[in-house]
Amino acid sequence: MSVLEVRNLEKKFGKFTALDGVNFEVRSGEVFGFIGPNGAGKSTTIRVLLGILKANEGEVKIFGKDAWSDAVEIHKRLAYVPGDVNLWPNLTGGEVIDLFVKLRGGNNKSKREELIKKFDLDPTKKCRTYSKGNRQKVALIAAFSSDADLYILDEPTSGLDPLMEKVFQECVLEAKNEGKSVLLSSHILSEVEKLCDRVGIIRQGQIIETGTLNELRHLTRTHILVETKQPIASLTELKGIHEVEETEQGLSFQVDTKELDIIIRHISQFGIVKLESAPPTLEDLFMSHYENKGEREVGGVR
Amino acid sequence: MGQNAFTNTGKLTRLIFRLDRIRIPLWIIGLAIFTFIVPPTFDGLYPSQQDRDAITSTLANPAMTAMLGPGDLENYTIGAMTAHEMLLMTAVITGLMAILLVTKHTRADEEDGRIEMIRSLPSGRLSYLNATLAVTSGAFLLLTLVIGFGLFGFGIESMDLEGSLLYGAALGGTGLVFAGVTAVFAQLSESSRGTIGWSVAILLGAYLFRAITDLSNEALSWLSPLGWVTKAEVYSSNNWGPIVLMLAVAILLFVIANYLNSIRDLEQGFIASRPGKRNASRLLQSPIGLAFRLQRTGFISWAIGMYVLGASYGSIFGDLESFFEGNEMYQQMLQLSEGASLVEQFIPTLMVVISLIATIPPIMAINKLRGEEKKGRLDHLLGRAVSRSRLLGSYLILSVVNGFVMLSLSAIGLWSAGNAVVENGMDFGMLFGAAFVYYPAMLVMIGLAAFLNGFLPKQTSLVWIYILYSFFVLYLGNMMQFPNWVGQLSPFGHVPQVPIEDATFMPLFILSVIAVGLMILSFIGFRKRDIAN
Incomplete structure (x- = not known):
């Protein structure tokens, strides 16, 4: 069952088309990673999901309700953390957290205190004095101390230190274990890799790929490092071979994952001494979509 | 060193x-x-x-x-x-x-x-x-x-x-x-x-x-x-x-x-900043409470300012009489208009100025909505269970109440100082009435500001130009003898000159209807448009 469903979403700002038919869904109980470079339309999509922007075309449903007309009803069960948290300079962090929790309805005092301690925030300081990371903590504490069914997190960790990032990841996993759904937009691909069940990649206002990481990996290349008894003949003539490089450890190259079988068969004829393979990272996956057809140099085997 | x-x-x-x-x-x-x-x-x-x-x-x-x-x-x-x-x-x-x-x-x-x-x-x-x-x-x-x-x-x-x-x-x-x-x-x-x-x-x-x-x-x-x-x-x-x-x-x-x-160290001071509140007070925990809290200092300062403004005008009422007493030429000039006292002759002119100044804080209160939008802080509220109508409504209520308070305080200031210096004292009801005939005109300005917030969010400052125009044509216009229609382009130009004239119902009613109409329209616009930042 899907908690969030986006169909053919189109959003124009004047003549500029920001979103050009976006399609994806977030299923109940899953963490969905939403990745794409700056200006691809991530934040615009999220603002449409929140009913802050009105879609020109398409259908956006959250909990089966329309994101624009039923915004208030939806928001009672939804928590949002923006990437750029702008707070009121003359209110304290504690006041803002209370305000946010109260505005959603529902109250979870013990969770609030626990999270304040976990995130190591001083709630008696005015927001004016907070750094970017601390402002993000305010938003995160407000979000996770409310009992939401769907969390929409827009680059929530861009200002956090590694320790706090870990606390954040625990919060997301905890929410997931409780059966909550999460839409996580992020630049930190290792984080997405660690947390997300499924990933959607957006480019120029269109979702160009969705699926589990495993599914997506098939669409990209595997790193291979191989040492053979005899030199491998006519390797570069095979389909799906990229970035061939002689290194001290052996021959390094990348293989389109769907051609892997044929390539390995071919290589094995030359007597394999050593074979190392590494799955593509999300970064490779990401890059493969944004590079100009793989012309760019990618590092060797990791 | x-x-x-x-x-x-x-x-x-x-x-x-x-x-x-x-x-x-x-x-x-x-x-x-x-x-x-x-x-x-x-x-x-x-x-x-x-x-x-x-x-x-x-x-x-x-x-x-x-x-x-x-x-x-x-x-x-x-x-x-x-x-x-x-x-x-x-x-x-x-x-x-x-x-x-x-x-x-x-x-x-x-x-x-x-x-x-x-x-x-x-x-x-x-x-x-x-x-x-x-x-x-x-x-x-x-x-x-x-x-x-x-x-x-x-x-x-x-x-x-x-x-x-x-x-x-x-x-x-x-x-x-x-x-x-x-x-x-x-x-x-x-x-x-x-x-x-x-x-x-x-x-x-x-x-x-x-x-x-x-x-x-x-x-x-x-x-x-x-x-x-x-x-x-x-x-x-x-x-x-x-x-x-x-x-x-x-x-x-x-x-x-x-x-x-x-x-001292960079970014440190000597007056230690007090630790703030750990929890939000009950008052703060709603959109209207937040909106008020954000404007509290400004509101109180303006309120004091309006009282002082009224009182300082009121303090010259006593001298007004003595000033004109010895001057036959001025007396003749002013006695052309009915049998009202000298002070009463002055009140309408004074009230246009006071009411236009009193319009500034409520307009600031409603335009704060746009200011918050530009800083991206409305997303925090609209991203939670707050409807757009409730948000706009909160700011509108604050603005309307703000205007009422400002106008009242200037009238009270005027009365409290005037009453002390004018020989036989002044009638509070008369002064209050003279101030409040301008309330509907003020509401039209508030309504216009709300309307701009709803439909033309990038042009919310236009209302200031309109207020400046009103000030110019009604205050200076008196001296410069502009034709009537120039003043009547402003809502403040339609207000009866209490206490010299009676407070006639029709113009005030029409102004109120226009104000309410603009406010209702503003909700329609605000609910339909994108929130930008």
């Missing part, structure tokens, strides 16, 4: 000069225009010594002394008159200029991390502070010369070069003193808001202290820097002593600021 603390002060002075090359000239030009329009006007209004002596009787009362300080009423030349009625007020504005200029380049730059950048370069620890003080001092020297030679340039008999330069120096000196005060508070306080708040408090405190001591014990006025301005007795005895005092105090304050700056 030592020499190194001042490295590159010269270059930084040039930088700050470059940053402020528009701001400082604007201030100086503004203050100069404000000063220069007065002597020729007085010269035109009161050409003979007899005319001037006639009005000294209206000025020789405690309310006027409290407001303007003591003046040379015995020998009330054009010069003495200008110095008496203008100098202190201009000095207060000059003090404000000093506070804003100095805060901008001390605590505000520090708060935003710009001084950190400067300090990471080969510049001294005290360079930026002293560069700021150098630029500010230069600005006030320029102000002194512009005002001094400018006033002398009018060639008015009683305004000689020495007096004119002293007039300028009193302004420049006040500026220097408050530049020093601000520089010290910029070290003490931890935020630019705190710096401005403390410095303005000192400025107002100096003004009030002077007002009280001028009435009770003039010698004590020497304790207030603003007391020195009147003690200079510009255009009468031309006393330069207070100017020397100002310079000495300014230098002392500069030295203290430098010392405090040298012993």
Whole structure:
């Protein structure tokens, strides 16, 4: 069952088309990673999901309700953390957290205190004095101390230190274990890799790929490092071979994952001494979509 | 330390000069225009010594002394008159200029991390502070010369070069003193808001202290820097002593600021910021509570300001009668319109001004919505279970109540001061009515502001132009004899002139309907549009 469903979403700002038919869904109980470079339309999509922007075309449903007309009803069960948290300079962090929790309805005092301690925030300081990371903590504490069914997190960790990032990841996993759904937009691909069940990649206002990481990996290349008894003949003539490089450890190259079988068969004829393979990272996956057809140099085997 | 603390002060002075090359000239030009329009006007209004002596009787009362300080009423030349009625007020504005200029380049730059950048370069620890003080001092020297030679340039008999330069120096000196005060508070306080708040408090405190001591014990006025301005007795005895005092105090304050700056860490202050509240009060936990909380300080300041404005107008009511009593020509002129008393004749003109000023805070209250939107903070609310109607409604209610409070307080101020000085007292109901006939017109302005917020969010400042237009055509228009329709383009032009006229129902009803219509439309627009930032 899907908690969030986006169909053919189109959003124009004047003549500029920001979103050009976006399609994806977030299923109940899953963490969905939403990745794409700056200006691809991530934040615009999220603002449409929140009913802050009105879609020109398409259908956006959250909990089966329309994101624009039923915004208030939806928001009672939804928590949002923006990437750029702008707070009121003359209110304290504690006041803002209370305000946010109260505005959603529902109250979870013990969770609030626990999270304040976990995130190591001083709630008696005015927001004016907070750094970017601390402002993000305010938003995160407000979000996770409310009992939401769907969390929409827009680059929530861009200002956090590694320790706090870990606390954040625990919060997301905890929410997931409780059966909550999460839409996580992020630049930190290792984080997405660690947390997300499924990933959607957006480019120029269109979702160009969705699926589990495993599914997506098939669409990209595997790193291979191989040492053979005899030199491998006519390797570069095979389909799906990229970035061939002689290194001290052996021959390094990348293989389109769907051609892997044929390539390995071919290589094995030359007597394999050593074979190392590494799955593509999300970064490779990401890059493969944004590079100009793989012309760019990618590092060797990791 | 030592020499190194001042490295590159010269270059930084040039930088700050470059940053402020528009701001400082604007201030100086503004203050100069404000000063220069007065002597020729007085010269035109009161050409003979007899005319001037006639009005000294209206000025020789405690309310006027409290407001303007003591003046040379015995020998009330054009010069003495200008110095008496203008100098202190201009000095207060000059003090404000000093506070804003100095805060901008001390605590505000520090708060935003710009001084950190400067300090990471080969510049001294005290360079930026002293560069700021150098630029500010230069600005006030320029102000002194512009005002001094400018006033002398009018060639008015009683305004000689020495007096004119002293007039300028009193302004420049006040500026220097408050530049020093601000520089010290910029070290003490931890935020630019705190710096401005403390410095303005000192400025107002100096003004009030002077007002009280001028009435009770003039010698004590020497304790207030603003007391020195009147003690200079510009255009009468031309006393330069207070100017020397100002310079000495300014230098002392500069030295203290430098010392405090040298012993503190960057981005720290001496007045520890109190820890704030751990939890939000019940009041804060709703959109309207938040909106009110964000505007609380401004609201209270405006409320006090409106009361004082009303009271200061009210305090001249008593003198109005005595002023006109001895002047047959004025009496004949005014008696053309019915049998109302002189004070009552003045009330409608006064109320247009007061109600237009009272319209400013409610418009600011509703336009705050757009301000919050631009800063991306509405997303926090709309991303939670807050509907757009509730959000706009909260700001609208605050604005409508705000306008009501402002208008009421100015009427109460007017009445409380007027009642004390007018012989047989004043009717509160009459004054209140005269103020509240303007409420529907004010609501139209609020409605228009809401409408712009709903449909043309990028053009929300248009409402200010409309208010400025109303002020111009209704206040100045009276003097300039514009045709009727020019005034009627403003909602304030349709308001009956209570108490001279009856409060007729129709125009007020129509204004109210327009106001409500605009407000309803604003909800439709606000619910349909994108929230941008």
